[in-house]
Amino acid sequence: MASVCFYFQVHQPHRLRSYTIFDTDSNYFDNCKNAEICRKVANKCYLPSNLLLLDLIKRYRGRFRISYSITGVLLEQLEMYAPEVLTTFQDLAGTGCVEFLTETYYHSLSFLYSRDEFIEQIEAHKRSMQRLFGQTPRVFRNTELIYNNALAEVVEEIGCDALLAEGADHILGGRSPNFIYRPPNCRKLKLLLKNYRLSDDIAFRFSDRNWSEWPVKADKFASWINAVNGNGHVVNLFMDYETFGEHQWETTGIFDFLQHLPAEVLKHPDNDFKTLSEAVAAYDAMDVIDVPYTVSWADIERDLSAWLGNPMQESALAELYRLRRKVKSTEDENIIADWRKLQTSDHFYYMCTKYFADGDVHKYFNPYDSPYDSYINFMNVLDNLNSRCSKAIRQKGGTVFSVPVGQTLQSQT
Amino acid sequence: MKTFMLGWEFPPFISGGLGTACYGLTKAMGRLGMQITFVLPKAGTGGHASHVRMLSAQGCTEIEELSELKNVTFRTIASSLRPYVASGAHGRRSMRCGSQQERESGHIHGWYWEQAGRPENYGGDMFQEIQRYAARAGEIATMEQFDIIHAHDWMTYPAGIAVAKASGKPLIVHVHSTEFDRSGEHVNQMVYDIEREGMHAAARVIAVSNYTRTIIVNRYGVPPEKVEVVYNGVESSSNGYAQALPERTDKIVLFLGRITMQKGPEYFLAAAKRVLEKIDNVKFVMAGDGDMLYRSIEQAAQLGIGHKVVFTRFLRGDDVDRIYRMADLYVMPSVSEPFGIAPLEALQRNVPVLISKQSGIAEVLKHGLKVDFWDINQMANKIAAVLKYPPLRTALRENGHVEAYRFRWEDAAARVKQIYEQTLALSV
Numbered sequence: 001m002a003s004v005c006f007y008f009q010v011h012q013p014h015r016l017r018s019y020t021i022f023d024t025d026s027n028y029f030d031n032c033k034n035a036e037i038c039r040k041v042a043n044k045c046y047l048p049s050n051l052l053l054l055d056l057i058k059r060y061r062g063r064f065r066i067s068y069s070i071t072g073v074l075l076e077q078l079e080m081y082a083p084e085v086l087t088t089f090q091d092l093a094g095t096g097c098v099e100f101l102t103e104t105y106y107h108s109l110s111f112l113y114s115r116d117e118f119i120e121q122i123e124a125h126k127r128s129m130q131r132l133f134g135q136t137p138r139v140f141r142n143t144e145l146i147y148n149n150a151l152a153e154v155v156e157e158i159g160c161d162a163l164l165a166e167g168a169d170h171i172l173g174g175r176s177p178n179f180i181y182r183p184p185n186c187r188k189l190k191l192l193l194k195n196y197r198l199s200d201d202i203a204f205r206f207s208d209r210n211w212s213e214w215p216v217k218a219d220k221f222a223s224w225i226n227a228v229n230g231n232g233h234v235v236n237l238f239m240d241y242e243t244f245g246e247h248q249w250e251t252t253g254i255f256d257f258l259q260h261l262p263a264e265v266l267k268h269p270d271n272d273f274k275t276l277s278e279a280v281a282a283y284d285a286m287d288v289i290d291v292p293y294t295v296s297w298a299d300i301e302r303d304l305s306a307w308l309g310n311p312m313q314e315s316a317l318a319e320l321y322r323l324r325r326k327v328k329s330t331e332d333e334n335i336i337a338d339w340r341k342l343q344t345s346d347h348f349y350y351m352c353t354k355y356f357a358d359g360d361v362h363k364y365f366n367p368y369d370s371p372y373d374s375y376i377n378f379m380n381v382l383d384n385l386n387s388r389c390s391k392a393i394r395q396k397g398g399t400v401f402s403v404p405v406g407q408t409l410q411s412q413t
Numbered sequence: 414m415k416t417f418m419l420g421w422e423f424p425p426f427i428s429g430g431l432g433t434a435c436y437g438l439t440k441a442m443g444r445l446g447m448q449i450t451f452v453l454p455k456a457g458t459g460g461h462a463s464h465v466r467m468l469s470a471q472g473c474t475e476i477e478e479l480s481e482l483k484n485v486t487f488r489t490i491a492s493s494l495r496p497y498v499a500s501g502a503h504g505r506r507s508m509r510c511g512s513q514q515e516r517e518s519g520h521i522h523g524w525y526w527e528q529a530g531r532p533e534n535y536g537g538d539m540f541q542e543i544q545r546y547a548a549r550a551g552e553i554a555t556m557e558q559f560d561i562i563h564a565h566d567w568m569t570y571p572a573g574i575a576v577a578k579a580s581g582k583p584l585i586v587h588v589h590s591t592e593f594d595r596s597g598e599h600v601n602q603m604v605y606d607i608e609r610e611g612m613h614a615a616a617r618v619i620a621v622s623n624y625t626r627t628i629i630v631n632r633y634g635v636p637p638e639k640v641e642v643v644y645n646g647v648e649s650s651s652n653g654y655a656q657a658l659p660e661r662t663d664k665i666v667l668f669l670g671r672i673t674m675q676k677g678p679e680y681f682l683a684a685a686k687r688v689l690e691k692i693d694n695v696k697f698v699m700a701g702d703g704d705m706l707y708r709s710i711e712q713a714a715q716l717g718i719g720h721k722v723v724f725t726r727f728l729r730g731d732d733v734d735r736i737y738r739m740a741d742l743y744v745m746p747s748v749s750e751p752f753g754i755a756p757l758e759a760l761q762r763n764v765p766v767l768i769s770k771q772s773g774i775a776e777v778l779k780h781g782l783k784v785d786f787w788d789i790n791q792m793a794n795k796i797a798a799v800l801k802y803p804p805l806r807t808a809l810r811e812n813g814h815v816e817a818y819r820f821r822w823e824d825a826a827a828r829v830k831q832i833y834e835q836t837l838a839l840s841v
Contacts (some may be wrong), residue, residue, distance in 0.1 A: 019795045022790060312805055369783070376794065378803070379798065379802050
């Protein structure tokens, strides 16, 4: 049996506006640009993909099944800028063939900094899933598939059935990603590992003319899935939803590929499609996967270096989370929401200097000219947020916690 | 392959930005085994280092380099005038002072030959001098064997054209700066005409950046396919012995270069004013001389930041190293900078840099902050950020330091060799 498990990550950050040290207002986000990008991606990817998948689900009468994880920050933007996308996601939820996973509402790295914050954000995300899609998520996906043993323990504690991780070679140690595994120290929690070869064949290599397998049509791809039959239970195809129409343009034939894939996969009598919860319920864990150090799905390193690889990223994140107590003590909803929007991992990805000189994928997704500019902008915003907190606390008659932001100099203001 | 090279500056006789570049390129070409005869005006008396020997020959002077410069022979033409130099009596009009050669030579150098602070005034004698240089270079050429002619900047273009005509060999002109960089929109028509004629007469034009290439194509009407970009390199700076630095509590933001219109000193001061609105314990150091020095001192006073701006005048030798080591940030706010080697020298000395986007170096340097020279708000914002956020300084310094060493004259020389070969292949 080979069950194909599609999971699509759907996310857009609230991008910051250009914010200098001389700015004093609290409008941190570039709403115009965010609206524009949201609408653009909606037209190129979200809407056509949703409609296509809805159509496939209807056509295959429950035999084609998929899973999504949609971030809270994107849902907020869709409600404002592209409500029709939200409606079609709700239509998908209504088919009964679509599962919605949970993650941190703000697509944050909070697991690495604050367990309380981490859990609060998952709770917030779960509430959104219930409100918008009428589902209570059972499967957890951490930002950028960041994973280690400790995460598994926390996720089991909050009552999830399974969680996702990158099927990186060094954690598998020769084992196949096409089985379900178990983290150490967990009683029932199961681990689903991304089959990065087959996933990346679609997400990254699909339109690469230098790739020896190009062009890949649905029948060829289905034959690779058939090859798993007999030596695996699942084929976990995890990827960004923006793969369809945004990263891989329509002209590459990506939609055509997706449209024909179910039929080709289902030609083999032993193949099927499952949502992640269904896969977890259907198959037992084969072995324990021990991951004491942290892995992710990013870059060739599959580690944290895309967000935490230089002193700027480290300081920005540390300063941000250091403000938690102060931010919360304001009890000001706007301040707390702004602080949380600053936690979205994209802000730190923009500060990555790792491949800056080569100018590759990091550049493609980056609204800034340089990682330095993004750090300056972020820190200026954070500095303002800090003073807003102090002001709000003073107005409440409370005591201001002294949490200076990155300041080595006495500011005159 | 043998090159007949025409220059106006060369360390230790005369060196400015042009001299430094000619030195680095020539040395690297010599190492690649290319034979070069370098013709330059003889720069008055004295001032040359002991490693150069001068030989007199037929009214010209031949200098043989003994150790550093392989495969390079020099021929000098006696000249009473030094058009790119302002030294001695003109000491106030000085310029960048970064390189080791300059410091050894003990000269103060200027890009402009200028009078009474009017940069467009090159003086009538200079054009005669350039014609005389051309005539003498033509004479020297008849005594030399070579395959290609390479002329550095406009003063040598008439010579290049004359030699090309007489010898039938292809001419390459190398543009280190244009009249638009030096004089803004107030171009000297005669200089412009000479530049234009040289570029059009040349088989190929070498520009020091895409920034300069665009000016050559748009302002001089040179066919784009004829213009190649070869970025400058930078000589490795040997950090001198560590001298104790004075105690200080203030951060230091450094401007180091000629204080002239081209270098944008007024934008630096306007940004300083804004930074000081937010941060108190910082000093702005302006190291250099130039025709806008006094105006800049007045401007600082008018802005009410006179007590925060230090004018060191022209620095040399160890003082240059010391000021770099004291600086938290180097700013190059140039209005128009064909290449801009100074930020690389700052990075070699572990000083992070903020550079104007109107420069050649901004095209290629990744690990520096960049700003439009006129965008005072952003310039101040970025200066303040470097002072406020130490991790930014660390990242810029560490990554920039590594990157600065990637600009190698060996690569520039290899590229020039390639251009020679292509040019010769076409001209056969």
